[in-house]
Amino acid sequence: MPPRKKARTSETTASSGGEAAPKRRKVSVGKDGSNSAGSPEHSHWLMKSEPESRSENGIDMKFGIEDLKALPNQTSCWDGVRNYQARNFMRQMKEGQLAFFYHSNCKDPGIAGLMRIVKEAYVDHTQFDKKDVHYDAGSKPDNPKWSMVPTRGHTPGLVPVDVQYQRMLKRFLPLSELKKHHLQHRAGGGPLRDMALFTRARLSVQPLTPEEFDFILSLEDQEPL
DNA sequence: GCCAACGTTGGC
DNA sequence: GCCAACGTTGGC
Numbered sequence: 001m002p003p004r005k006k007a008r009t010s011e012t013t014a015s016s017g018g019e020a021a022p023k024r025r026k027v028s029v030g031k032d033g034s035n036s037a038g039s040p041e042h043s044h045w046l047m048k049s050e051p052e053s054r055s056e057n058g059i060d061m062k063f064g065i066e067d068l069k070a071l072p073n074q075t076s077c078w079d080g081v082r083n084y085q086a087r088n089f090m091r092q093m094k095e096g097q098l099a100f101f102y103h104s105n106c107k108d109p110g111i112a113g114l115m116r117i118v119k120e121a122y123v124d125h126t127q128f129d130k131k132d133v134h135y136d137a138g139s140k141p142d143n144p145k146w147s148m149v150p151t152r153g154h155t156p157g158l159v160p161v162d163v164q165y166q167r168m169l170k171r172f173l174p175l176s177e178l179k180k181h182h183l184q185h186r187a188g189g190g191p192l193r194d195m196a197l198f199t200r201a202r203l204s205v206q207p208l209t210p211e212e213f214d215f216i217l218s219l220e221d222q223e224p225l
Numbered sequence: 226g227c228c229a230a231c232g233t234t235g236g237c
Numbered sequence: 238g239c240c241a242a243c244g245t246t247g248g249c
Binding site: 084 | 232
Binding site for chain 3: 048050083104105106109175201202203204
């Protein structure tokens with residue numbers, strides 16, 4: 001079983017978040033700017049994980065970029081996300097898109113490297129379809145039984161994305177440095193003005209604009225601020 | 226280990 | 238649907 005990212009406690013994620021409600025959804029714009037009709041397409045991502053050992057309910061939370069790199073295929077399922085916004089972002093991810101691997105809750109927080117989305121999140125719908133061979137009367141959309149990973153940490157019915165290690169950044173980009181740029185850009189304009197890492201501090205899966213992504217990548221060739 | 230920020234829960 | 242209490246995140 002692949003390691004968990006941000007998995008927390010034995011609480012099962014309830015389906016109260018709205019996805020399970022199939023009809024009557026208002027196409028409302030969330031705080032994150034995304035909506036159920038899928039308006040703004042995000043193309044780049046930042047995903048947080050903890051590189052240092054920490055036991056939570058007997059589970060070691062450690063999963064840094066080196067751990068991803070060491071796996072077969074350098075690929076892992078990014079499970080354990082149980083925040084609805086984060087989960088919704090994961091559902092928007094498209095194969096081939098790039099994400100920063102961010103080290104959080106550790107001595108040295110910051111962006112360590114790059115990974116790529118190699119499998120998109122999906123829900124297996126066949127089990128709900130009476131005409132399908134996989135139909136299971138006991139499986140309900142808000143609690144699917146098959147091909148799902150209804151373990152702690154993510155909504156039953158969602159198979160989370162798979163990510164593959166791409167490369168380390170040429171140098172580690174510490175949060176402190178990113179924050180300096182963010183503050184500068186707040187004051188004088190610049191691509192990191194509204195970066196979610198600072199404006200939505202607790203979001204563990206977040207989108208980046210291409211401008212944010214490119215700017216951050218350009219930092220690896222520069223002296224630290 | 227502290228604690229601020231903020232998301233979630235549940236009573237009303 | 239409001240909002241206070243509670244729990245979690247995550248930098249420091």
